[in-house]
Amino acid sequence: MRRKTFDALLTSAGFVLAIVLVAAGGLLLWAHNFVDNQVQSQLAAQQIFFPKAGSESLNDPAVKPYLSQYAGQQLVTGAQAEAYANHFIAVHINEMAGGKTYSQLSAESLANPNDAKLAGQVQTVFRGETLRGLLLNAYAFGKMGEIALIAAIAALAAAGLLLVMSLLGYAHLRRVPADAEVMPKLTAAVPHTA
Numbered sequence: 001m002r003r004k005t006f007d008a009l010l011t012s013a014g015f016v017l018a019i020v021l022v023a024a025g026g027l028l029l030w031a032h033n034f035v036d037n038q039v040q041s042q043l044a045a046q047q048i049f050f051p052k053a054g055s056e057s058l059n060d061p062a063v064k065p066y067l068s069q070y071a072g073q074q075l076v077t078g079a080q081a082e083a084y085a086n087h088f089i090a091v092h093i094n095e096m097a098g099g100k101t102y103s104q105l106s107a108e109s110l111a112n113p114n115d116a117k118l119a120g121q122v123q124t125v126f127r128g129e130t131l132r133g134l135l136l137n138a139y140a141f142g143k144m145g146e147i148a149l150i151a152a153i154a155a156l157a158a159a160g161l162l163l164v165m166s167l168l169g170y171a172h173l174r175r176v177p178a179d180a181e182v183m184p185k186l187t188a189a190v191p192h193t194a
Contacts (some may be wrong), residue, residue, distance in 0.1 A: 004176045011169030014162045021159035028152035035145030039138050040076050048075040048084065062091045075135075078142015085135035093128045097121065104130050 051057035053071035058064050066087035075084055097105055102125045109115065111121045 002179070003181055004173060004178060007169060007173055007176060008063045011166050011173065014169065015166040018162035018166060020161045021155045021162065025155035025159060028155060030191035032145045032149040032152060035141050035148065039078050039081075039142045039145065043076045043081060043138055044074065046075070049073065050075065050080075050088075052147065052176070057088070060091065063087055078139040078145070081135040081142070084131040085139065089128050089132045089135070092130070093125055096128075098127050102126055134158045 050067055050070040050073050053068070055071075058068055058071060070080055070083060073080070075081060100108075102122070105118070105122045105125055109118045112118055119120050
């Protein structure tokens with residue numbers, strides 16, 4: 001194969017791949033912005049605030065290391081949602097339920113249908129676990145948005161590198177002799193049959 005043809009094919013493929021990576025990077029940036037805006041607007045609409053600094057809730061050793069950085073703030077990010085769900089709601093549910101899960105409490109309540117206190121506890125735990133699950137969904141979507149941003153940056157950086165290499169390849173094509181072969185020694189060793 002002629003060297004000029006081979007170089008032109010590789011250079012063109014690199015250029016096409018750079019265009020594909022720019023498109024992918026753009027779509028990933030759009031995905032990041034969409035997810036980030038959705039998570040923030042949906043969480044902001046819930047009007048959930050972290051306990052204020054110095055409050056009794058933040059003095060709990062199971063809570064303080066995770067929530068003190070957000071003291072008094074409104075919950076609007078995926079990271080905040082994860083902290084609130086796992087280190088505030090979960091801690092209080094665990095304390096209230098004595099370490100039992102909703103399923104265990106519900107089974108006890110079904111076995112004791114006249115226990116109004118247990119029935120109320122089941123409802124409270126159910127509501128807490130539901131809110132916790134919703135917040136953890138927001139956290140998961142927020143994390144996907146972060147991953148999309150990282151992938152977008154990587155795709156755009158790779159596209160930039162391929163574009164520079166393709167431009168250098170096109171410049172190099174001008175200096176390659178028209179009769180040069182890709183692997184001249186192998187080409188000469190292969191017998192030609194007519």
